[in-house]
Amino acid sequence: MDVGKTDDAARGGGWDGQADSGKEAMILNIGYGRFAAAVNSLLVTILLCLSAAHAQSTPAQSTPAQSTPAQSTPVKLAILGDSLVAGYGVKPEQAIPARLEAALKAQGRTVAVINHGVSGDTTAGGLDRVDWMLADKPDIVMVELGANDALRGLDPATAERNLDAIITKLKAAGVTVWLAGMLAPRNFGVEYTQQFDGLYKRLAEKYNVPLYPFILDGVAQDAALNQADGIHPNPKGVDIIVERLLPFVTKNLDDYAASVRRPARP
Helix, strand or coil: CCCCCCHHHHCCECCCCCECCHHHHHHHHHHHHHHHHHHHHHHHHHHHHHHHHHHHHCCCCCCCCCCCHHHHCCEEEEEEECHHHHCCCCCHHHCHHHHHHHHHHHCCCCEEEEEEECCCCCHHHHHHHHHHHHCCCCCEEEEECCHHHHHCCCCHHHHHHHHHHHHHHHHHCCCEEEEECCCCCHHHCHHHHHHHHHHHHHHHHHHCCCEECCCCCCCCCCHHHECCCCCCECHHHHHHHHHHHHHHHHHHHHHHHHHCCCCCCC
């Protein structure tokens, strides 16, 4: 219904219900329309004033500050390895990556440790998996490979080339690289063990990457810390590995944080 007309006016009736002349009806309609328009204008003005007063009296709602990536997003540390990383013979939560993540969390660090261990994997197998692993977009990759190469008596030069290629691919992807070393069984002779044991140091120096010399430090050949096969650590052995590995990890996490200008202790 037109705001300038009443139902009676629309039917041609006046204020008293009597018939009006066309001229009188026109005058009434015009007069009422002007009156209504004035009232509407006044109401709009009042509402606008009230709205402005309310806006001034209501405290502005502050937008919560967005968390910095270092606070909200954990550093992704992937461990590319073999059965030692995969957690052969122990529960998933007892594997090195899970126990390392728990130890870092206990220190108040926000780090996700991703398990990229495959039992039986050689350095060649690890090289084949690099692209697949990078799909997780890790910030740091610790390479723990070579034990199966040594157990099978494979050529140390081949293992070194494979690890070299792994490090090259990771660095090309912009990933920070750490290296975890292995020692060869001593039954292959002095020449073999020297060639194999030395390859990790050579690679660390070549690419200037941090090296943890021996992943089984403190656990190897200790029956109380290994499973029946004498090779794979039991849960107690895993805890020893993590305890000894932790200072290396935390020191290099701080170095990583400094290199990317993130707050220390990620």
